Structure formats: structure tokens, C-alpha cells
């Protein structure tokens with residue numbers, strides 16, 4: 001329970017009313033500006049609709065955009081789709097996870113079920129194989145999107 005006096009409470013209510021009044025003045029000033037933006041916003045919405053319709057034609061061919069650099073990636077191009085639980089996240093061949101990143105990700109994984117343990121063991125094996133063949137932990141893991 002607040003121990004503010006009735007006078008202090010009245011002062012706070014008056015201050016908030018003054019903020020409301022000042023905001024209402026600015027909102028009134030903005031109305032003509034917002035009205036002028038409506039046609040432009042409508043045109044932007046139309047372009048976005050056209051863009052989506054255009055891309056729908058190629059939905060089987062376009063994998064998505066690199067999460068880091070935004071590069072458009074076509075299905076089968078080099079890159080990574082590292083998250084089974086979020087397959088929309090992809091990376092180009094330059095911005096994918098390194099072998100060290102994979103080890104680090106599993107190090108912080110916490111409790112694992114038997115399938116996750118199998119995935120972790122497979123990941124460790126691929127890192128071991130890569131290093132055994134002269135690869136570096138800093139190499140980006142190969143893959144396709």
C-alpha cells in the first residue's frame with residue numbers, strides 16, 4: 001500500500017492529465033500528416049502483395065535468405081539449415097556454423113534425450129573426422145540449403 005498523501009496523489013493525477021493533454025495536441029497535429037501517408041502506404045501494400053505473389057511461383061526453388069547477410073539462396077546451394085526446430089533459419093556458405101560452433105552448441109545443450117545424444121555423437125564424429133582429415137575447427141561446416 002502506498003503511503004503517499006492525498007495531496008501528493010492529486011499532484012500525480014494532475015501531472016498525468018497534463019501529459020495526456022500535451023500528447024493529444026501532438027496527435028492532433030499529426031492527423032493531416034497521417035492522412036497524407038495513406039495513399040503511399042496503400043501503394044507499398046500493393047507492392048508487397050505483388051512481391052509475395054511473384055515469390056510464390058518459386059517457393060520450391062528458393063530456400064530463403066541468409067540470416068546474417070540476407071543473400072538469397074536457392075534450394076541446393078551451399079549453406080546450412082542448422083536448426084531442426086526452426087527450418088526457416090538458413091545461412092549462406094560464408095556465414096554458417098563452424099565446426100567449433102557445433103562443439104560449443106552441444107557443450108551448452110543441457111539434458112539430452114537419447115535422440116539428442118545420438119545427434120550430439122554424430123556431430124562430434126563429424127568434427128573429429130574433419131580434424132583428422134586436416135581440417136580446422138574454424139572451418140565452416142559444409143552443407144546445402
Ligand SMILES: [Zn+2]
Nearest residue numbers: 066069092095
Ligand atoms: Zn550470409
